[in-house]
Amino acid sequence: MLCKRIIPCLDIKDGRVVKGVNFVGLRDAGDPVEVAKRYNDQGADELCFLDITASIEGRGLLFDLIERVASQVFIPLTVGGGVKTAEDLRPLLNAGADKVSINTAGVNDPSIFNKASHFYGAQCVVAAIDAKKKSSGDGWEVFVHGGRTATGKDAIAWAREVADRGAGEILLTSMDRDGAKIGFDLELTRAVADAVSVPVIASGGVGNLQHLVDGVLKGRADAVLAASIFHYGEHTVGEAKAMMRAAGIRVRL
Amino acid sequence: METIAIVDYGMGNLRSVAKAFAHVAPEQRVLITADAREIANAERVVLPGQAAMPESMVALNASGLREVLLEASKTRPFFGVCLGLQMLFETTEEGATDALGYLPGHCVRFPSPHRDHDGSTLKVPHMGWNAVHIPAHARAHPCWAGLDDGSAFYFAHSFYAVPDTAETLVGSANYPDPICAAAARGNIFAVQFHPEKSAAAGLRVLKNFSTWNGAF
Numbered sequence: 336m337l338c339k340r341i342i343p344c345l346d347i348k349d350g351r352v353v354k355g356v357n358f359v360g361l362r363d364a365g366d367p368v369e370v371a372k373r374y375n376d377q378g379a380d381e382l383c384f385l386d387i388t389a390s391i392e393g394r395g396l397l398f399d400l401i402e403r404v405a406s407q408v409f410i411p412l413t414v415g416g417g418v419k420t421a422e423d424l425r426p427l428l429n430a431g432a433d434k435v436s437i438n439t440a441g442v443n444d445p446s447i448f449n450k451a452s453h454f455y456g457a458q459c460v461v462a463a464i465d466a467k468k469k470s471s472g473d474g475w476e477v478f479v480h481g482g483r484t485a486t487g488k489d490a491i492a493w494a495r496e497v498a499d500r501g502a503g504e505i506l507l508t509s510m511d512r513d514g515a516k517i518g519f520d521l522e523l524t525r526a527v528a529d530a531v532s533v534p535v536i537a538s539g540g541v542g543n544l545q546h547l548v549d550g551v552l553k554g555r556a557d558a559v560l561a562a563s564i565f566h567y568g569e570h571t572v573g574e575a576k577a578m579m580r581a582a583g584i585r586v587r588l
Numbered sequence: 589m590e591t592i593a594i595v596d597y598g599m600g601n602l603r604s605v606a607k608a609f610a611h612v613a614p615e616q617r618v619l620i621t622a623d624a625r626e627i628a629n630a631e632r633v634v635l636p637g638q639a640a641m642p643e644s645m646v647a648l649n650a651s652g653l654r655e656v657l658l659e660a661s662k663t664r665p666f667f668g669v670c671l672g673l674q675m676l677f678e679t680t681e682e683g684a685t686d687a688l689g690y691l692p693g694h695c696v697r698f699p700s701p702h703r704d705h706d707g708s709t710l711k712v713p714h715m716g717w718n719a720v721h722i723p724a725h726a727r728a729h730p731c732w733a734g735l736d737d738g739s740a741f742y743f744a745h746s747f748y749a750v751p752d753t754a755e756t757l758v759g760s761a762n763y764p765d766p767i768c769a770a771a772a773r774g775n776i777f778a779v780q781f782h783p784e785k786s787a788a789a790g791l792r793v794l795k796n797f798s799t800w801n802g803a804f
Contacts, residue, residue: 336762337710338717338740375787380717380742406607411742411785431603433744433785456638458713458744503713503744532701534711557711587717587740 338587339551340380340558341575342413342536343565345370347386350396354566364566367400371408374565377572379410380587383436383506383560386416398430405431415463415506421450428455436506438463439479442486442493445500452501457533462502466490466523467510475509475523482510490523491530498531505531506560509539516542516563524554536560544570544578551584589617592798593630596622597651599644605636605669608784612791613798624656632798633660635778637671641680641695641747644671645687654688661690661776665802668778670745673771676778677749691771691778692752704764713746718761720769720781726758729804731777731796739789741769741781748780775802 345352347367354364364370371382382404386397394417401414414427415436424435440447441462451460465482466475475490494505507527509520519537528535537556541547541564550559564570576586592613594606602620609618619626627633635657637644648654660666661676668676675687680695687695702710717740722732743761749768751757759770759779770779777797783790 336718336764337714337743340716405604406611409608409611409785409791410787411744411782429603431607433604433782453640453643456640457746458638458715504715532709532712534713534715557716 336585338380338585339556339579340536341378341547341572341579341586342381342383342558342560343374343379343572344383344385344538344560344562346562347384347397347400347416348388349390349393350400353387368403368407371404374572375408375410378576378588379572380558381411381413382408383413383415386414388417398426401427401430401432413461413506415461421447421454424451424455424459428459434459434461434504436461436463437502438465441497442477442479442488445496448497448500448502452503457501457503460502461504461506462494462497463506463508464490464494464497464527465508465510468520468523478510482513491526494527494531498533502533504534504536506536506538512540513538515540518542518546519550519554519556519559521549521554524550524556528555528557534558544575547575548579548582548584551579552582589615590632591617591619591626591630592632592634593627594618594620594634594636595627595653595657596620597644597648597653598622599638599647602636604782604784605634608791608794609634609798612795616798622651622653624653627653627656627660630660630664632665632667633657634667634669635672635675636669637673637675641671641674641687642685644675645685648675657688658690661688664775665797665800666776667797668776669784670780670782673768673778673780674747674749676771676776677751680747690776691756691773693750693756695747695749697747698763710763713744714748714763714767715744717742717786718763718769718781720759720761721766722759723754723757725755726770726772729758729772729777730800731772731793732758733796734792735789741779741783741786741790743769743781745780772804774804
């Protein structure tokens with residue numbers, strides 16, 4: 336049967352892997368090919384690259400980076416950040432991305448999911464949803480522009496809509512938990528996972544390996560994404576898989 | 589120098605497949621091509637595929653490559669990947685499109701909702717790593733050389749092939765019931781998973797194909 340996936344996430348700026356807290360104090364974290372290879376060797380099931388480049392020059396460097404990683408690391412690569420139209424998927428896929436995540440552009444024009452899915456197949460269209468608990472306490476609201484702009488959209492309803500429109504997967508980030516290292520928002524994860532028929536990747540808040548286990552067993556996520564626990568050498572992907580397996584979760588070893 | 593021709597009919601992402609072949613077969617020429625003559629001259633032919641079957645069949649028919657592909661499917665090592673496997677069968681439920689018909693059988697979609705044996709919902713697409721079981725009659729297939737029964741490969745699909753004959757099925761994955769993960773007949777070998785994205789196990793399949801003479 337299908338395994339649950341562990342996906343290390345790498346922030347990319349101007350073609351390099353960067354580390355930092357909330358995009359502040361960014362520092363170079365090495366050559367993307369080397370970092371990708373390291374995670375591949377540890378048994379990562381996929382890799383996620385999030386481009387935080389703001390310039391056109393930096394965008395060109397992203398294509399070069401994907402090209403180089405895809406020539407040497409043979410696991411699925413998801414790339415997100417900066418996609419504005421369905422046409423923007425083509426150069427990323429050509430460079431070697433297998434999936435492209437769409438966030439703000441999808442809220443601005445939801446038909447991008449229909450178009451992208453029609454042209455390239457649902458399997459390569461990932462809807463990235465950044466959600467935050469409503470102040471009323473009743474459900475979660477979708478935010479865009481890297482979490483700066485509230486949309487008024489309900490996260491569960493939005494997840495259903497993007498899946499109906501053709502997104503093949505949902506990358507769900509809890510903004511309340513992102514960077515907090517206190518675990519996924521399990522209530523949110525489970526609510527979205529139960530609401531849609533497509534796979535859900537849980538993101539935001541992982542501080543230890545038990546959080547990954549909880550994301551699957553309690554949040555019902557199909558995949559778990561984490562950044563800092565892997566980047567800073569606290570844990571390897573292999574350790575995470577051993578922990579998940581010990582908890583009875585099927586993983587690829 | 590031998591050539592692996594990756595058929596470009598204008599759909600899907602062919603670069604990943606090409607990169608992976610270039611990695612495992614550095615001594616061979618790996619061509620992404622829409623040129624019938626180049627395909628006809630290649631020692632090995634690869635039919636990749638993504639996206640939707642109807643659009644892909646329309647694109648393939650419009651490409652004018654059906655004739656050379658039919659010839660290649662009878663005469664030399666021929667490899668299908670993902671939708672490239674499904675297209676080798678006769679018809680598909682998706683838009684009820686006629687496919688290439690090199691292998692007996694048809695394609696269907698996972699039901700909606702898709703249920704596990706315990707009644708819980710299974711996600712569609714079938715996306716991620718799943719174990720592939722190799723039936724006894726196919727264990728000696730050269731394309732499976734060096735691979736254990738139960739090796740994990742990366743899948744990403746909503747449709748799957750249903751071969752008419754048991755001997756055509758050379759690999760299966762459980763979701764929750766067995767589905768076709770690999771199909772073969774004579775010089776044709778095709779996989780539903782993405783070997784180009786399946787790490788060492790996938791690269792081994794590609795390496796095996798790159799040295800296969802088409803006999804089984």
